Amino acid sequence: MAEETMPSSLRQKPVYRFAPSPNGPLHLGHALSAFLNHDMARDNGGHFLLRIEDIDQTRCTPALEQAIYDDLGWLGLDWERPVRRQSEHFDEYRVALDRLIDAGLAYPAFLSRGETKAIVRIFEAGGGVWPRDPDGAPLYPAVDRQRPEAERAALLASGRQHAWRLDMEKAIRAVGVPLFWQEGGDGERGRIEALPALWGDVVLSRSDAPSSYHLSVVVDDALQGITHVVRGLDLFHATAIHRLLQHLLDLPQPVYHHHRLILGADGRKLSKSEGSTGLSALHAEGAAPSDIRRLVGLL
Structure with a gap:
């Protein structure tokens, strides 16, 4: 049985997932969600999966998908393979x-x-x-x-x-x-x-x-x-x-866990159009993964 379709009853460990859409660059709000899923899986001896939610074939692109992998890798996160891509299902x-x-x-x-x-x-x-x-x-x-x-x-x-x-x-x-x-x-x-x-x-x-x-x-x-x-x-x-x-x-x-949102200067939740909070932009400016953890309140 493929790992990505293995029922939780057979895994016998908690399973978490981070599921971004490749329709724009990841921002600090995505970083918080990815960190929480990754850390909870690690702390509970569970699995951390990555899912690419690319149903919107107009806005989602291979380049933006690759940027997700690059950003998460830079943050020091690792996930189980294969990655589930919605466009294949x-x-x-x-x-x-x-x-x-x-x-x-x-x-x-x-x-x-x-x-x-x-x-x-x-x-x-x-x-x-x-x-x-x-x-x-x-x-x-x-x-x-x-x-x-x-x-x-x-x-x-x-x-x-x-x-x-x-x-x-x-x-x-x-x-x-x-x-x-x-x-x-x-x-x-x-x-x-x-x-x-x-x-x-x-x-x-x-x-x-x-x-x-x-x-x-x-x-x-x-x-x-x-x-x-x-x-x-x-x-x-x-x-x-x-x-x-x-x-x-x-x-x-x-079981559900809905976490706090990272808000922009206008008090609204971040959007992918806000380049100043984009992870790739922060990386290019010299930020370290520990800086991202601090910015999202995890340090």
Whole structure:
């Protein structure tokens, strides 16, 4: 059995992973997450894996992927091989998507971003308050979920571009019980109730991407036997979606640790566009790995 797909029950040790996207240079926020995963794996006698989340084939490039390896190597981190690259596993995500479609829990969504924005704008212009998810984005309109089956089938047969979205109401009914996750991070701790309904009908795949972050991450974590998910607090609420998908797909549940974020001068979390905090830029200016640990509060 390949190391990258070995179930956690066979590993018999905790398994951690750092999973960046090669769509820009790593920054101090990535360094904190990589250090925490690496150090926790080391301190607990576990495995430290690297996963390249390169579903977005437009923005992700081989050069940026190589830069990830270079930056992590400079920081003194080592990881187990082979590295899992999402672009090599689209068939596995499709199997999971088909399972949700066959169960009647996903539907084709034909509205473009422009059409969606127009619906929300018209509604709010009339004095209404459109519901928004925990990140502040408007929930997807019910147009496609309520579309008659014959019309839906005709649109699919015509080749109309579409995404697949989870029918959140049906999915929650299919689970039938409250969902929770175990949290040991820097915010709320303990047994946290998952509230996936707050996110509405989330995307499972798009016409230009064969899987969404939410679908691929739960499939990857299961296939890699990840026991501990250590990532930023910006993904805390999204864990509700992941717990729902794990339940629907009969996937194991990791323990979660959502760590503090590294903020920029404007008080917002760092982005890959902030070159001043890029690891390669700091390296070029003469910083040492110990300086990076100090900058992220680990020394």
